[in-house]
Amino acid sequence: MKAYRASLLWFAPHSEGPVRALFEEDGLLVVGPNAAGNQVVQAIGSYRDVVGRYPGMAVEHFPGRIIAPGFVDMHIHYPQTNVIGSPAEGLLPWLENYTFPEEKRFAAPDYSAQAATFFIAELLRNGVTTALTFATSHAESVNALFAEAQAQHMRLITGLCLMDRNAPADLLNRASNDGLVNATEQSLRDTEALIQRWHGKGRLGYAITPRFAPTCTDAQLRGAGDLAKQYPDVWIQSHVAENKDEITWARELFPQSRSYLATYDDFGLMRQRAVYAHCIHFDDADRALMRDTGTAAAISPTSNLFLGSGFFDYASADRVGFQYGLASDVGGGTSFSPFRTMLGAYCVGREGKTKQGLSLQPQHLWWQHTAGAARALGLEGVVGNLLPGCEADFVVLNPKATPLLARKTALATNLDELLFSMIVLGDDRLVERTVVSQAI
Ligand SMILES: [Zn+2]
Numbered sequence: 001m002k003a004y005r006a007s008l009l010w011f012a013p014h015s016e017g018p019v020r021a022l023f024e025e026d027g028l029l030v031v032g033p034n035a036a037g038n039q040v041v042q043a044i045g046s047y048r049d050v051v052g053r054y055p056g057m058a059v060e061h062f063p064g065r066i067i068a069p070g071f072v073d074m075h076i077h078y079p080q081t082n083v084i085g086s087p088a089e090g091l092l093p094w095l096e097n098y099t100f101p102e103e104k105r106f107a108a109p110d111y112s113a114q115a116a117t118f119f120i121a122e123l124l125r126n127g128v129t130t131a132l133t134f135a136t137s138h139a140e141s142v143n144a145l146f147a148e149a150q151a152q153h154m155r156l157i158t159g160l161c162l163m164d165r166n167a168p169a170d171l172l173n174r175a176s177n178d179g180l181v182n183a184t185e186q187s188l189r190d191t192e193a194l195i196q197r198w199h200g201k202g203r204l205g206y207a208i209t210p211r212f213a214p215t216c217t218d219a220q221l222r223g224a225g226d227l228a229k230q231y232p233d234v235w236i237q238s239h240v241a242e243n244k245d246e247i248t249w250a251r252e253l254f255p256q257s258r259s260y261l262a263t264y265d266d267f268g269l270m271r272q273r274a275v276y277a278h279c280i281h282f283d284d285a286d287r288a289l290m291r292d293t294g295t296a297a298a299i300s301p302t303s304n305l306f307l308g309s310g311f312f313d314y315a316s317a318d319r320v321g322f323q324y325g326l327a328s329d330v331g332g333g334t335s336f337s338p339f340r341t342m343l344g345a346y347c348v349g350r351e352g353k354t355k356q357g358l359s360l361q362p363q364h365l366w367w368q369h370t371a372g373a374a375r376a377l378g379l380e381g382v383v384g385n386l387l388p389g390c391e392a393d394f395v396v397l398n399p400k401a402t403p404l405l406a407r408k409t410a411l412a413t414n415l416d417e418l419l420f421s422m423i424v425l426g427d428d429r430l431v432e433r434t435v436v437s438q439a440i
Contacts, residue, residue, distance in 0.1 A: 001032035003054060005047055006062035006396065009419075010069060010386035011371040019372070021363040023415050029067055030054060031392040039392040039437040062396055065432065068366075070129025070393035071338040072373035072384045073328050075237070075277040075298035077134040078119045078145055078158070079103045080331030091243065091307055099331065100168050106136040107170075112144035120148050120156075126336040127431040129393035130155040130374070130383045132207060132237055132275060132298070132327075137161040137173050139190050146198045153436050155383055155393065157205035157235050160194055162187050162224060163215035173220075188223040195227070199234050202439065203391075207235035207275075213250050213263050225268025235377070236274035237298075238264065241281040243309045261286045270295045273378045277329060278303075279317075280310040290322035296376035297322065299368070300329035301344030307332055311348045315356040325373025326365075338369045339426035346423065362419035391437040397422070401429040 008027030012020040028050040030043040043050050051059070077083075082102050088094035105111045123131055135141040135158050142160050149156035164173050164184045173187035181189065191208060199206035208224050208231075210216045216224070228236050240261050241247060250260040257263040261282065264270050272294035279290070279297035290297065299312045317324060326341050327333070335341065342365045349360040364372075374384025383391050399418070400406035405425050412418035422430060 001030065001042065001054065001057055003031070003051075003057050003059045004029045004062065004067055005059050007066045008044060008068075008386065009066055009366075010044060011367055013387060014371070014375060014380060019361070019364045019367040021366065021415060021419070027067070028059070029386060029394070030057070034389070038439050041386050041388050041390045041392055043388060044386050064398070064400065066397040066399060067386075067394050068397055069370040069385050069390075070383065070395055070434065070436070071127050071369050072130040072325065072377065072379075073123065073128045073338070073369075074132050074275055074296070074325045074373050074377065075300055075327030076131055076330050076333070078116065079106050079134070079136045079141060081115060081119050081122070083331030084334065086331070094307075100171055103136045104168070104170055106141035107138045109140045109144060112138070112141045113148070116145045116148040119145070120152050120154055122336050124152065124154065124434045124436070125431065126428050127338060127395040127397075127434050128336070129395075129434060129436050130377075130379070132157045132235065132377065134161060134209060134211075134237070135159065137163055137171055137187070139194065142194055142198075146201075146204055149204060150202055153203065153438050155203040155205075155391070155436075157207050157237075157377075159207040159209035159235075159237070160187065160191050161209050161211050162191070162220055163211045164217050164220045166215045167211075184217060184220045184223065187220065188227065191224070191227060195231055195234055199231070203437075205235055206231075207237045208269075209236075210238045210269070212239040212246070213260065214246070214253055218267075221263075221267035221269065228268055228271065228274075232271070233273065236269050236271070238269070238276055239278055240264065240276040241286070242278035242304075243307070244281060247281055259283070259286055261289060265289055265293065275377065277327060278309065278312075279324070280304065280312055282313070282316070284316070284320060287316060287320035287322055291320055295322070297324040298327040298329075299324050299345060299348075300327045300333055301348040302334045302341055303329035303332035304348065305344055306334050311351040311354055313355040314349050314360065315358055323376040324368070325376040326369040335427070337427045339423055339430060342366065342369055342423045362416045362423060365423055366419055393436050394434075395431050396433040396435070397430050398432045399430070401426075401432070405430070
């Protein structure tokens with residue numbers, strides 16, 4: 001057992017009505033093993049109330065600091081770390097000149113391993129303790145990332161990228177070495193083998209990962225849907241409705257489906273633990289399909305602003321009522337920092353020309369990247385919060401990390417003002433330390 005004394009930020013258990021953040025100026029967070037031997041939150045509250053229940057316990061004190069839940073990134077591409085900030089004339093040249101050449105390098109285990117080491121260190125440095133991430137179409141890239149996440153005790157979900165058409169030949173899934181099994185069938189066999197090797201091992205989870213419908217044949221999507229049914233607790237991740245050209249293309253390839261989104265449903269790829277990045281250009285039937293299947297959206301604001309893709313419609317999402325959370329979408333996204341992503345989400349919310357504009361509340365923005373994202377992933381009560389029983393993943397924030405942050409946060413008269421100062425002015429400098437739950 002160990003305790004941490006600092007200001008504490010966490011969230012009230014989910015209920016109908018507005019998101020409610022809880023804040024304790026002088027708080028105590030007590031961490032200790034659960035029955036399975038994993039470090040979880042044992043108690044949280046004011047220092048005065050909690051300390052007497054644990055006599056003689058070691059207490060680490062962080063004066064002037066805020067302990068908050070580790071951030072949850074619902075969509076990121078680990079092979080695109082080097083692609084971030086690459087100049088290009090839109091999505092297609094960006095893919096051809098930067099993304100595809102980089103992703104090809106992940107066929108080599110050594111290249112994948114060093115990229116995985118950097119990627120996970122960079123997430124943790126930015127305070128991200130849970131991530132749902134793409135790998136490449138090479139099993140080597142998946143194995144390297146899982147191995148590094150396991151070594152760092154990080155909660156991480158990834159999977160083999162399924163793409164058996166409409167991409168450069170050396171990025172497509174490959175046939176078996178003896179040529180007897182075609183690429184589509186081999187990609188599904190590899191997916192199943194990787195599920196069995198990694199899913200549920202410690203803090204790791206597998207995600208069935210069609211890149212997006214246009215790069216997958218009907219047979220591959222059907223096979224992915226079959227696996228999703230066979231393994232109901234693995235995740236599904238893909239992209240949908242990011243930009244208009246992509247939608248036109250998807251509609252041409254799958255004309256029998258009601259919409260681009262419905263294509264995934266038609267192949268059995270919408271259910272709880274299915275997560276689709278972007279979800280911008282939806283109609284209400286799409287939104288109802290998200291809600292009725294328990295599928296979640298990974299909103300990727302810095303990527304959508306960078307590529308000019310459009311603006312996620314929060315008002316319509318809430319009116320229909322489907323689940324969502326925030327994502328960096330690096331390398332289309334422009335930062336690993338959850339603070340940049342939350343600020344991007346605020347700007348996206350404000351936009352009022354293409355949809356209803358609104359001002360997302362600071363507590364709600366923070367929730368979207370922690371407890372809300374965890375809930376959307378089916379990990380409510382596991383990560384993204386510091387309620388008793390949650391895995392002890394947290395960040396230690398220094399609200400005086402820069403001169404401007406110090407000046408501004410000192411002026412805060414309530415929790416919303418404090419949180420919004422950090423959302424607008426914050427980046428990796430705010431994150432003094434990241435702690436992930438360890439097995440005993
Ligand atoms: Zn993406």
